[in-house]
Amino acid sequence: MAFQQEYFAIPPITRAYTTxxxxxxxxxxxxxxxxxxxxxxxxxxxxxxxxxxxxTCFCFYGGIGFNFFFNLLxxxxxxxxxxxxxxxxxxxxxxxxxxxxxxxxxxxxLFVNIVFLGSALTIMxxxxxxxxxPFVRMNFFGLLNFQAPYLPWVLFAFSLLLGNSIIVDLxxxxxxHIYYFLEDIFxxxxxxxxxxxxxxxxxxxxxxxxxPSDDTDTRPNAGNDVPFGxxxxxxx
Numbered sequence: 001m002a003f004q005q006e007y008f009a010i011p012p013i014t015r016a017y018t019t020x021x022x023x024x025x026x027x028x029x030x031x032x033x034x035x036x037x038x039x040x041x042x043x044x045x046x047x048x049x050x051x052x053x054x055x056t057c058f059c060f061y062g063g064i065g066f067n068f069f070f071n072l073l074x075x076x077x078x079x080x081x082x083x084x085x086x087x088x089x090x091x092x093x094x095x096x097x098x099x100x101x102x103x104x105x106x107x108x109x110l111f112v113n114i115v116f117l118g119s120a121l122t123i124m125x126x127x128x129x130x131x132x133x134p135f136v137r138m139n140f141f142g143l144l145n146f147q148a149p150y151l152p153w154v155l156f157a158f159s160l161l162l163g164n165s166i167i168v169d170l171x172x173x174x175x176x177h178i179y180y181f182l183e184d185i186f187x188x189x190x191x192x193x194x195x196x197x198x199x200x201x202x203x204x205x206x207x208x209x210x211x212p213s214d215d216t217d218t219r220p221n222a223g224n225d226v227p228f229g230x231x232x233x234x235x236x
């Protein structure tokens with residue numbers, strides 16, 4: 001079937017995460033589970049050992065509606081774009097970015113009142129992609145032209161206009177910048193060195209043809225990724 005072929009053509013990390021988000025939302029919509037069983041609650045996690053909340057809080061964008069489709073679309077496109085671009089052939093490194101970003105967001109969520117972190121993870125993906133493609137020109141619903149590094153801030157302003165919580169966007173931007181700085185900037189500075197190293201067991205699980213000791217920088221130069229549009233955003 002064409003759908004099956006297209007589905008399995010999606011890179012594995014992108015396919016697994018977006019499918020999980022979609023199925024989680026459907027399960028809540030059909031009342032198989034409730035959002036109260038999924039949200040981030042430190043007391044239930046650390047005292048009642050409901051450890052699944054550490055994952056499910058990243059997989060639910062709310063009920064089916066504009067916010068859900070907007071986040072799922074951006075997650076799918078920028079997640080896939082990173083996995084097929086600067087993380088091509090480096091599934092373990094890509095998953096490690098997810099784990100690191102999620103861990104930082106959970107730590108931050110201990111100090112702010114945020115119970116679902118999926119939108120912040122989406123902004124993190126957008127931020128990393130935008131910084132690795134600084135020369136890509138974009139258009140916002142035909143009204144505003146800008147280059148890719150401004151995209152996270154355009155989304156931030158969009159959330160502000162819609163009256164959504166901007167803390168989520170700021171969290172994604174901060175975590176995205178931490179990863180970008182540690183992975184792309186600091187190692188290339190004079191006296192810098194590689195801080196982030198993907199655990200060997202992830203390489204063993206996901207990168208069959210890549211040795212864990214292979215630290216060759218496979219990231220493309222800025223602008224080498226082949227971008228594609230997202231919703232009201234278009235590349236020129």
